[in-house]
Amino acid sequence: xxxxxxxxxxxxxxxxxxxxxxxxxxxxxxxxxxxxxxxxxxxxxxxxxxxxxxxxxxxxxxxxxxxxxxxxxxxxxxxxxxxxxxxxxxxxxxxxxxxxxxxxxxxxxxxxxxxxxxxxxxxxxxxxxxxxxxxxxxxxxxxxxxxxxxxxxxxxxxxxxxxxxxxxxxxxxxxxxxxxxxxxxxxxxxxxxxxxxxxxxxxxxxxxxxxxxxxxxxxxxxxxxxxxxxxxxxxxxxxxxxxxxxxxxxxxxxxxxxxxxxxxxxxxxxxxxxxxxxxxxxxxx
Amino acid sequence: xxxxxxxxxxxxxxxxxxxxxxxxxxxxxxxxxxxxxxxxxxxxxxxxxxxxxxxxxxxxxxxxxxxxxxxxxxxxxxxxxxxxxxxxxxxxxxxxxxxxxxxxxxxxxxxxxxxxxxxxxxxxxxxxxxxxxxxxxxxxxxxxxxxxxxxxxxxxxxxxxxxxxxxxxxxxxxxxxxxxxxxxxxxxxxxxxxxxxxxxxxxxxxxxxxxxxxxxxxxxxxxxxxxxxxxxxxxxxxxxxxxxxxxxxxxxxxxxxxxxxxxxxxxxxxxxxxxxxxxxxxxxxxxxxxxxxxxxxxxxxxxxxxxxxxxxxxxxxxxxxxxxxxxxxxxxxxxxxxxxxxxxxxxxxxxxxxxxxxxxxxxxxxxxxxxxxxxxxxxx
Numbered sequence: 001x002x003x004x005x006x007x008x009x010x011x012x013x014x015x016x017x018x019x020x021x022x023x024x025x026x027x028x029x030x031x032x033x034x035x036x037x038x039x040x041x042x043x044x045x046x047x048x049x050x051x052x053x054x055x056x057x058x059x060x061x062x063x064x065x066x067x068x069x070x071x072x073x074x075x076x077x078x079x080x081x082x083x084x085x086x087x088x089x090x091x092x093x094x095x096x097x098x099x100x101x102x103x104x105x106x107x108x109x110x111x112x113x114x115x116x117x118x119x120x121x122x123x124x125x126x127x128x129x130x131x132x133x134x135x136x137x138x139x140x141x142x143x144x145x146x147x148x149x150x151x152x153x154x155x156x157x158x159x160x161x162x163x164x165x166x167x168x169x170x171x172x173x174x175x176x177x178x179x180x181x182x183x184x185x186x187x188x189x190x191x192x193x194x195x196x197x198x199x200x201x202x203x204x205x206x207x208x209x210x211x212x213x214x215x216x217x218x219x220x221x222x223x224x225x226x227x228x229x230x231x232x233x234x235x236x237x238x239x240x241x242x243x244x245x246x247x248x249x250x251x252x253x254x255x256x257x258x259x260x261x262x263x264x265x266x267x268x269x270x271x272x273x274x275x276x277x278x279x280x281x282x283x284x285x
Numbered sequence: 286x287x288x289x290x291x292x293x294x295x296x297x298x299x300x301x302x303x304x305x306x307x308x309x310x311x312x313x314x315x316x317x318x319x320x321x322x323x324x325x326x327x328x329x330x331x332x333x334x335x336x337x338x339x340x341x342x343x344x345x346x347x348x349x350x351x352x353x354x355x356x357x358x359x360x361x362x363x364x365x366x367x368x369x370x371x372x373x374x375x376x377x378x379x380x381x382x383x384x385x386x387x388x389x390x391x392x393x394x395x396x397x398x399x400x401x402x403x404x405x406x407x408x409x410x411x412x413x414x415x416x417x418x419x420x421x422x423x424x425x426x427x428x429x430x431x432x433x434x435x436x437x438x439x440x441x442x443x444x445x446x447x448x449x450x451x452x453x454x455x456x457x458x459x460x461x462x463x464x465x466x467x468x469x470x471x472x473x474x475x476x477x478x479x480x481x482x483x484x485x486x487x488x489x490x491x492x493x494x495x496x497x498x499x500x501x502x503x504x505x506x507x508x509x510x511x512x513x514x515x516x517x518x519x520x521x522x523x524x525x526x527x528x529x530x531x532x533x534x535x536x537x538x539x540x541x542x543x544x545x546x547x548x549x550x551x552x553x554x555x556x557x558x559x560x561x562x563x564x565x566x567x568x569x570x571x572x573x574x575x576x577x578x579x580x581x582x583x584x585x586x587x588x589x590x591x592x593x594x595x596x597x598x599x600x601x602x603x604x605x606x607x608x609x610x611x612x613x614x615x616x617x618x619x620x621x622x623x624x625x626x627x628x629x630x631x632x633x634x635x636x637x638x639x640x641x642x643x644x645x646x647x648x649x650x651x652x653x654x655x656x657x658x659x660x661x662x663x664x665x
Contacts, residue, residue: 017427018382018584019394043391061385061392062575062582086600101391246598248570252626253425254589255568256596258618261625282541284610 017251020059020103021047023079025096031082031164035129036094037071040079040102049073050107052114052136053242053270056081057250059103060092067247068093069133069269070107079104082132082164108250110270112240114140117212121150123204123234125225127197127217128157131164133242133269134216142175152178152204156197156217159183160190180204197221201228208233215273216242223280226273236274243268243276260285294494295510296502300482303361306442306471307335307408309499315406315440318374320367325353327367329374338409339364346450346525346636349645358477362409365450366635370564371407371414375435376425382571384583392582402434410443412461413453413635415469417564423627424567440492441469447516451525452636454649458530460633462520464489471497474513485513526636528649529656533630536656537621541613545654550609552644557590559638559646560615565631568596591615616651 023040030036047056050070058081059065066089072080085094096102114137122141126134134153141151153172157163160183173179180200182193193200197217205211211234215225222241229239245264248254252266260279262268279285298306310317320327321337327344338361345352346365356363384395410418418441425432446455446462455461464472470493474485485505488494505513560566570589575582589596592611597604605611623631632648639647 017429018586019397022391022393024391059573061387062573062579064573065571065584099390103392244599245604246596248589251427253427253567254570254586255591256570256589258591258614258622258626260617261622263626267626284605284607285541285614 017105018249020057020065020105021045023102023104025098025100025102026078028096028098031166032162034086034094035082035084035164037080037082037164038093038096038102039074040081040104042077042104043101046077047079047104047106049076050079051111052140053112053133054107054109055133055250055269056104056106056108057247058083058089058093059105060089060096061101061103063092064089065103065105066090066093067108067244067250067265069242071132071135072139073136080135082129082135084129105250108265110268112137112214112242112270116238116240117141117214118147120148121207121211122148122152123211123213123229124151124153125197125201125213125215125217125229126153126155127221127225128162129164130215130217130221130242131155134214135165135168137214138172138177142172142177145176149210150178150206151176153180154197154200154204155179155181156200156221157181157183159185160187178204196224198224198228201225202232205229205232205234211238213239215239219243219280226277230273236277237272239273240270241273241276242270243280294486294488294497295505296486296497297505297509298484298486298500298502300359300361302500302502303338303484304335305500306496307332309496310406310408310440312499313406313440313496315404317406317408318371319408320362320364322353326351327353327364329367329369329371332408335361338362343448344450346452346640347645348452348639348647349642351640359482360448360475360477362444362473362475363448365446365448365453366411366413366564366637366640368562368637368641370562370635370637371410371418372421372564372567374403374405374407375418375439376421376432376567379585379587380431382584382586384581386582387580402431402438404438404440405435406440406442408442410441410469411446411635412443412464412467413446413455413633414564415441415443415464415467416455416458416460416633417635419468420565420627420629420631420633421567423629440496441471441489443467443469443472443489445472445474445517447475447520449520449524450636450640452639452647453524453634454526454528454636455634456521456524457526457528458630458632458634463517469493474517476509476513476516485510524634526634526639526647526649528632528634528652533620533652534624536652536659537617539659540617540655543655543658545651545658546609546613548654549612549646549651550607552646553592553608553612554644555592555594555608555611556643557592558641558643560590560592561588562637562641563619564633564635564637565619566590570596591618616648620652
């Protein structure tokens with residue numbers, strides 16, 4: 001055998017990080033016209049317990065695999081994953097009925113580090129399906145509500161019909177979250193706020209030095225939201241965002257998810273805005 | 286026969302001894318991979334004997350050009366890097382990750398192939414490529430991976446470089462021309478003179494010593510050792526190219542907005558040849574397939590290139606749609622962000638990307654231009 005580096009070791013098991021674990025759809029909840037939440041229960045060995053903000057690679061048999069952030073983890077085994085149908089794989093996953101089998105790899109990546117809001121105001125800003133990876137943050141905060149001062153959730157969606165977890169928003173209010181919702185375009189039944197989610201930010205920040213912010217949504221929404229938070233006096237280090245790039249492996253092997261110095265499957269998806277700001281400002285990086 | 290540990294090194298073997306060394310590898314259960322002439326190029330292939338090595342062949346290299354030439358001597362390793370690198374054996378271009386079959390309740394993965402991973406012996410690894418293997422180790426040798434399994438069984442016979450090619454610049458990056466310090470089992474230095482065709486053999490590992498112990502060798506006298514060392518050392522002065530390697534990482538980080546990217550994009554065909562020829566480029570994609578019945582599904586990994594438009598595809602479009610952004614990604618990754626991700630540069634100075642670029646784009650020239658542009662920016 002050749003003299004080898006510390007990373008070179010003999011194979012440990014036949015089942016590597018590339019083999020999916022089998023899960024079945026225990027329940028399926030339509031969120032919007034194109035978005036579905038699946039409750040997934042393991043058939044055999046489950047994946048490791050995820051931390052809020054991590055993602056899995058979900059496999060539809062014979063179709064393909066895509067990264068999906070985890071929107072909940074219940075009873076120590078049930079994965080909650082919210083998927084928007086935008087391509088062949090996501091369409092197949094969204095169509096999966098209870099009992100259907102799905103392949104799961106993961107969990108991968110960094111997490112929100114919810115503890116950063118301990119003893120502080122927690123400010124969560126979500127755009128569209130960006131609320132999905134933030135749901136575990138809310139659930140963690142509300143499970144230990146006393147650890148935080150204010151827990152504020154700002155939600156933006158294109159229209160009332162595009163709001164995900166709409167029924168849960170009320171529950172979260174009851175459990176002590178200050179939930180404020182806005183839509184880009186209202187309809188006849190909508191009596192709430194109309195406008196971009198960034199416009200809710202100024203009124204939501206009370207003590208910028210004592211606020212930890214968690215932001216997820218389309219990249220452009222995260223940039224403008226984070227800038228608005230910075231303008232309110234919140235340090236970029238105290239703002240965390242969840243970034244998205246093409247992902248193939250989840251294990252820092254395939255090179256697809258590079259964003260400058262970062263491999264987002266390993267160094268992300270959740271990073272501080274201080275780190276993300278110069279990278280997302282660069283075109284076509 | 287002396288025991289391996291007792292043999293004072295370096296040792297000397299002749300061309301016949303090289304054949305014996307080859308046979309010792311075969312007897313030891315290794316599949317020997319080495320350079321050989323095929324399709325007007327020196328490629329890397331499984332060899333059945335040392336006679337298949339490219340004795341008497343050299344290469345002429347230039348940006349966008351590679352040509353075999355007859356040498357005046359019978360050197361087996363008198364050639365610079367060819368179109369392939371050793372990654373095609375350790376990190377194959379196409380590999381099945383798993384297969385599955387449809388079942389009543391969904392699907393089930395087939396048992397993983399428990400075939401013993403191949404025991405490769407690489408014969409003729411240049412120091413630049415030795416560095417490249419070490420770089421890929423840091424990316425790909427995750428515990429339990431097939432790469433790690435192949436790597437752990439690998440035997441490496443490196444060959445010091447005494448005759449760099451016109452596109453070579455390993456000396457600029459400290460990756461050659463000598464294999465000093467690189468992890469390998471044996472290191473040869475090829476010597477052709479009035480005394481014949483011989484190889485000085487240095488030992489890099491216990492396994493290397495063990496193998497050398499099975500081959501007829503003699504003590505190398507001090508004068509010969511000095512001559513061999515000098516031939517390797519002075520090869521550093523005969524590199525066809527040079528790269529000013531100081532603070533390349535900083536240069537890349539400062540150059541995202543450089544005008545030079547437009548200039549290179551006007552020449553770059555985004556064909557991805559550089560990434561295929563590069564011994565460290567490791568990117569892959571996956572392909573999911575089913576048979577016609579849908580009863581059987583497979584997932585394959587295959588080499589991918591950051592020059593491919595689909596590489597950065599995200600629902601709605603590709604992040605890097607311009608040629609400029611894709612060349613920038615490749616170069617800034619290779620020389621800059623590779624440090625952030627894997628703790629070293631991704632370039633070894635083998636020159637393959639220069640020779641195998643159909644447009645003849647020269648990495649060393651692009652870096653020079655980026656440096657000049659930054660200097661100018663800073664003066665203003």
